[in-house]
Amino acid sequence: MKQDFTLEIHSDNNFSVINRIVNILNRRRVRIKKLIAHENEDDFKRGVAVLLLHTTEDMMEKVKHQLEKLIEVENAIYYEGSSLYCELSAKHSIQEV
Amino acid sequence: MDALLTKTKPAAEAEIQPKQKISGSEVLLRSLVAEGVDVIFGYPGGAIMPVYDALYHYADKLNHILVRHEQGAIHAAQGYARVSGRPGVVFATSGPGATNLVTGLADALIDSTPVVCITGQVFAHLLGTDAFQETDVVNTTIPVTKWNVQVAEAKDIATAVAKAFYVAKTGRPGPVLIDITKNAQNEMIEEAAHVKCEGIRTYKPRPMLQAAQVDRAAELINEAKRPYILAGQGILLSGASKELVAFSEKTGIPVACTLLGLGAFPTNHPNYVGFLGMHGNYGPNVNTNECDVLIGIGMRFDDRVTGNVNKYAKQAKIVHIDIDKAEINKIIRTEAFVHADAKEALQALTKACQSNKHTEWVDSFHKLNDIEFDRVIHKEFNPTGKITMGEVINHLSTLTNGEAIVVTDVGQHQMVTSRYYQYKSPRTNVTSGGAGTMGFALPAAMGAKMAIPTQQVVAVIGDGGYQMTVQELGTIMQYNIAVKILVLNNNFLGMVRQWQQLFHGKRYSFTEMTNPDFVKLAQAYSIPARKVEEREDLQGALKEMLDSKTSYFLEVVVGKEDNVFPMVPAGAAVSDILLEAPPGK
Numbered sequence: 045m046k047q048d049f050t051l052e053i054h055s056d057n058n059f060s061v062i063n064r065i066v067n068i069l070n071r072r073r074v075r076i077k078k079l080i081a082h083e084n085e086d087d088f089k090r091g092v093a094v095l096l097l098h099t100t101e102d103m104m105e106k107v108k109h110q111l112e113k114l115i116e117v118e119n120a121i122y123y124e125g126s127s128l129y130c131e132l133s134a135k136h137s138i139q140e141v
Numbered sequence: 142m143d144a145l146l147t148k149t150k151p152a153a154e155a156e157i158q159p160k161q162k163i164s165g166s167e168v169l170l171r172s173l174v175a176e177g178v179d180v181i182f183g184y185p186g187g188a189i190m191p192v193y194d195a196l197y198h199y200a201d202k203l204n205h206i207l208v209r210h211e212q213g214a215i216h217a218a219q220g221y222a223r224v225s226g227r228p229g230v231v232f233a234t235s236g237p238g239a240t241n242l243v244t245g246l247a248d249a250l251i252d253s254t255p256v257v258c259i260t261g262q263v264f265a266h267l268l269g270t271d272a273f274q275e276t277d278v279v280n281t282t283i284p285v286t287k288w289n290v291q292v293a294e295a296k297d298i299a300t301a302v303a304k305a306f307y308v309a310k311t312g313r314p315g316p317v318l319i320d321i322t323k324n325a326q327n328e329m330i331e332e333a334a335h336v337k338c339e340g341i342r343t344y345k346p347r348p349m350l351q352a353a354q355v356d357r358a359a360e361l362i363n364e365a366k367r368p369y370i371l372a373g374q375g376i377l378l379s380g381a382s383k384e385l386v387a388f389s390e391k392t393g394i395p396v397a398c399t400l401l402g403l404g405a406f407p408t409n410h411p412n413y414v415g416f417l418g419m420h421g422n423y424g425p426n427v428n429t430n431e432c433d434v435l436i437g438i439g440m441r442f443d444d445r446v447t448g449n450v451n452k453y454a455k456q457a458k459i460v461h462i463d464i465d466k467a468e469i470n471k472i473i474r475t476e477a478f479v480h481a482d483a484k485e486a487l488q489a490l491t492k493a494c495q496s497n498k499h500t501e502w503v504d505s506f507h508k509l510n511d512i513e514f515d516r517v518i519h520k521e522f523n524p525t526g527k528i529t530m531g532e533v534i535n536h537l538s539t540l541t542n543g544e545a546i547v548v549t550d551v552g553q554h555q556m557v558t559s560r561y562y563q564y565k566s567p568r569t570n571v572t573s574g575g576a577g578t579m580g581f582a583l584p585a586a587m588g589a590k591m592a593i594p595t596q597q598v599v600a601v602i603g604d605g606g607y608q609m610t611v612q613e614l615g616t617i618m619q620y621n622i623a624v625k626i627l628v629l630n631n632n633f634l635g636m637v638r639q640w641q642q643l644f645h646g647k648r649y650s651f652t653e654m655t656n657p658d659f660v661k662l663a664q665a666y667s668i669p670a671r672k673v674e675e676r677e678d679l680q681g682a683l684k685e686m687l688d689s690k691t692s693y694f695l696e697v698v699v700g701k702e703d704n705v706f707p708m709v710p711a712g713a714a715v716s717d718i719l720l721e722a723p724p725g726k
Binding site: 115117 | 279283308341
């Protein structure tokens, strides 16, 4: 059954990394409801993306491993539901203030 | 005395001297040499001209092979990599030069082949302006590379090259691409020693073997009454063939090979039970749905192996061993898995598993294969009508003692070669598996021969695929690459025609081909050539081809509407494999 998942991806920050992430999700036809990405304030070579996705848990687990295969991606962590999306987005935004 | 002869400067003075400046292009070539590159397959153009200008002075270190099309370059690099284990290297220019690599990149990615492509790009200040021959190569190739990067400053070239080679050959190997802007190629920077990449913060190519995973897998294997190993290319990439033999011999477990796994286990070993998949052997397919523990090693449960996934080995507990975590549970739900390099996992499992014999179980495969021999293979090898593909490959296998490197294209000839060539050693089977790229074989065979010139290399190709990259005959001629080209000609796109016959009411929609005089075509490139239509001439012609010291072209005319059987029809269970066409088809 499809439901909302909040996905937090820690990665290197370069010109193509968002495209790489979105490419994996597009290829699996995973619906992206929201996406926010931040450069790390302390180290501009790193970044975080937070996505709100609508898909099945089985698909979520599979794309997590495919995302973690990307050379630039350190880890991809997902949580059930959308409640954490705002919290994580805000947390990473605060670093920029 | 020494000081007088060499006039060595005092250290302090030497340090003050400015380092010599070299171009970004020369940095690239020095880095390639430092990474152990000896051969480059490439094609020049406007945006990579500074690199080619520098290459002019590196002819003694880097053997550049000028192909006739960039697709030929990358397939040649794939062939080079597949037989040698070393990354193949490609040069191409921007725009169409780079986009012509896309098919090869996709092929190398799905078949886990280490390839490093260097593409020229327009000046950095022109990026995004639709300049002449400007294409967004990085974004175009993201889906078909393991990693890619654009370099716009000369200082980043050496690091990019080091990282590219590290990524291409570690973990599950794959293709990488470095796109270098023209200004970076021209820019002069201080020379520095090339430093090889030894790690990347976000990339963990070699997972640590987990004892708990090994123990769980061993527990299932020890309890099994009818265990069965499916060996994939991961065995070859890991160099684990000996470990697989040792594991199979200790546990008594039968082994079948996937298309890319052929050569991972000796075909003359008593535990070898055949070739898996849609046109694989009868025993391995039928017994997939009879085994109680199925052990997939370095393979990815491709749909050509599983048939209908919903009817695949439902009775069995699945153990999956793979270095790529994303492959585990991707297609088939596992009972146990070992996320590790195949060699390491097999060594640990061999220690953890008990000695055993499964004689009756192994015999059951051979009995099923005997049925296939009587109903399919015997007829294929002893036909009464036109020459069959099967008898050609059977003779080729006998004449080469199963020791040649055999490069196949895609289609009926590929399946027949995979079924009947008796591969004995790792890295002797080169084919396009996951992508199924027609046009692969001729350039890939060139690359294989460049990598191991002492080895007999035979490209087996259909008449359709041959014409997709036939322009590489020019490369073979120019560099005297002694590949043997065996075209099995049925004047049809045979595999598509077979499907049209079986599943589309014999409506042969645009699959029949009017071909040129292939012998004259080869001779136009100064390649000795012969055509065989009669059975009595076949063995002599094959021998003449194999004995030739130079490249050689042999066309064998085979039955126009011959089919490849056995066959698992699309959507069927692997155990419903057909030994012949259903009545009325």
